Amino acid sequence: MDSIESFKNQAGELDRIDTLSAFRYHFAPQDEQIIYLDGNSLGKLPIRTNALLHKVVTEQWGQRMIRSWNENWMGLSQHLSSKIARIIGAEPDEVFVGDNTSVNFYKLAFAALKFQKERNKIVTDNLNFPSDLYLLQGLVSHHFADHSINMMLSDDGISLNTKKIEEILDHKTALLTLSHVVFKSAFMYDMGIVNELAHKYNTLVLWDLSHSGGSVPVRLNETNADMAVGCTYKYLNGGPGAPAYLYVRKDLQEKLFNPIQGWFGHNEPFAFNLDYKARRSIERFAVGTPGILSMAAMEPGLDLILEAGIENLRLKSMAQSTFMQQMIYSHLIPLGFSFASPEDSQHRGSHLSLQHSEGYRISKAMISPKVGSPIIIPDFRPPNNIRLGIAPLYNTFTELFETVIRMRTIVVEEQYKLYNETVEEVT
Ligand SMILES: *Cc1c(COP(=O)(O)O)cnc(C)c1O
Numbered sequence: 001m002d003s004i005e006s007f008k009n010q011a012g013e014l015d016r017i018d019t020l021s022a023f024r025y026h027f028a029p030q031d032e033q034i035i036y037l038d039g040n041s042l043g044k045l046p047i048r049t050n051a052l053l054h055k056v057v058t059e060q061w062g063q064r065m066i067r068s069w070n071e072n073w074m075g076l077s078q079h080l081s082s083k084i085a086r087i088i089g090a091e092p093d094e095v096f097v098g099d100n101t102s103v104n105f106y107k108l109a110f111a112a113l114k115f116q117k118e119r120n121k122i123v124t125d126n127l128n129f130p131s132d133l134y135l136l137q138g139l140v141s142h143h144f145a146d147h148s149i150n151m152m153l154s155d156d157g158i159s160l161n162t163k164k165i166e167e168i169l170d171h172k173t174a175l176l177t178l179s180h181v182v183f184k185s186a187f188m189y190d191m192g193i194v195n196e197l198a199h200k201y202n203t204l205v206l207w208d209l210s211h212s213g214g215s216v217p218v219r220l221n222e223t224n225a226d227m228a229v230g231c232t233y234k235y236l237n238g239g240p241g242a243p244a245y246l247y248v249r250k251d252l253q254e255k256l257f258n259p260i261q262g263w264f265g266h267n268e269p270f271a272f273n274l275d276y277k278a279r280r281s282i283e284r285f286a287v288g289t290p291g292i293l294s295m296a297a298m299e300p301g302l303d304l305i306l307e308a309g310i311e312n313l314r315l316k317s318m319a320q321s322t323f324m325q326q327m328i329y330s331h332l333i334p335l336g337f338s339f340a341s342p343e344d345s346q347h348r349g350s351h352l353s354l355q356h357s358e359g360y361r362i363s364k365a366m367i368s369p370k371v372g373s374p375i376i377i378p379d380f381r382p383p384n385n386i387r388l389g390i391a392p393l394y395n396t397f398t399e400l401f402e403t404v405i406r407m408r409t410i411v412v413e414e415q416y417k418l419y420n421e422t423v424e425e426v427t
Pocket residue numbers: 100101102103129131132179183208209210211231244
C-alpha cells in the first residue's frame with residue numbers, strides 16, 4: 001500500500017510537469033480554499049465571460065438596441081456552431097446551437113422515427129440519462145403508438161457490453177440512442193463500433209454527448225455518426241442553462257424534419273410568408289428567437305477548450321483519474337467505498353463514481369465542513385453515488401489528493417454523523 005506521503009509527492013510532481021496548469025487561472029473563483037469537482041454538472045465561470053457579457057449588455061443591447069441583430073446576433077449561433085464542431089469532430093454546417101439538450105433530443109428522435117416510419121423498434125439502455133428516456137416515452141405515448149422501447153439492461157450498473165447491442169438490433173430497429181459517456185458511472189461507449197453495428201441494419205443512432213463534449217475527443221465524422229445532441233454548461237463551461245447543440249450528418253439533413261416548425265427554421269424567416277418551408281441547412285432545426293445573452297456567454301468556455309486542445313485535455317484527465325483511482329483503492333475502498341466506474345481509464349469519461357452507504361452525508365460533509373477543512377464540491381446521484389468530476393482545465397492533482405484524504409477523514413472520524421439526511425433539491 002502506497003503511503004500518503006508518496007501520493008502527495010506524486011501529485012506535486014505531476015502538477016509541476018503539467019503543461020495545462022496555467023489554464024486554471026482563467027476561471028473564477030480564484031479562491032484556493034474551494035476544490036471544485038462538479039465541472040461535470042456545472043462548469044466554472046471563465047473570467048473572460050464577465051467582460052464579454054458586460055459588453056454585450058451595455059454596448060450591443062444598451063447602445064445599439066435592435067440594430068445588434070444585424071451587427072452581431074444573427075450570425076452568433078453559426079459562429080459558435082463552428083467552434084463546437086471542432087470540439088466534437090464535425091463540420092460547421094452540421095452543428096446547430098440553441099434550445100436545450102432535451103428539446104434537441106426530442107426534435108431529432110421525432111425526426112428519425114418519422115423518417116424510419118416502416119420500423120417500430122427503439123433501442124436504448126438503463127444507464128441513459130432519465131430525461132432522454134422520458135422523451136422517448138412521451139414520443140411513443142403521444143405520436144408513435146405502435147413503437148416499443150427496448151431497454152438493454154446493464155449487468156453491473158456500470159457498463160454495457162456491445163454484444164447486447166449486437167443481439168438486440170434488427171431490421172425493425174428505427175433508432176438506437178445512448179449516452180456516449182453515461183452520467184452515473186462515466187462508462188464510455190466505443191462510438192465507432194456502435195455506429196457500425198447499427199448501420200448494418202440501417203438503424204439511425206442518436207448520441208447524447210452531454211458528458212463527453214469537452215471531456216473526451218468525440219469523432220462524429222470519423223465514426224460516420226448520424227445524429228447527436230449535447231449540453232454546453234458542463235465541461236464546456238458555457239454557464240447555467242447555456243444553449244445546447246445538435247448535430248446531423250450532412251447527407252441526412254434533408255431527410256430529417258424538425259417537428260417544431262417555428263419561424264427560425266423557416267427558409268426565409270423575415271419574409272413572413274404564411275406557409276412553412278423548411279430551411280435546407282442544419283438551421284432547419286432552429287425554432288424561435290435564441291437567448292442571446294446566454295449564447296454569448298458560451299464563447300470563452302469554447303475558446304479555452306480549443307486553446308488547451310481536446311487531445312491534451314484527455315491525456316491529463318486520464319492521468320488524473322488514474323492517479324485518483326489508485327489513491328481510492330489504497331485509502332477509501334478499505335473503508336466501505338466501492339468503485340462504480342470502469343476500471344480502465346480508456347473506457348470512461350472524466351468523472352469517477354464512488355458508492356458508500358453513507359454517500360449522501362459524506363458528500364454533505366465535503367461541501368459544508370464544520371471547521372478548518374477545505375470545502376470540496378462533488379455531486380451526488382441516488383441512491384448512493386458520489387460523483388467526482390475531474391475537469392483537467394482547472395483541477396490539479398493536488399486537489400484530487402486532498403479530496404481523497406478529506407473523504408478518508410470524514411469516514412474514519414465519522415464526521416458525516418454531524419449531518420442530517422434531508423436531501424436538498426439540487427445535489
Ligand atoms: C446534463 C445532461 C442533459 C441535460 O439536458 P437539459 O435539457 O440541458 O437539461 C441531457 N442529457 C445528458 C446525458 C446529460 O448528462
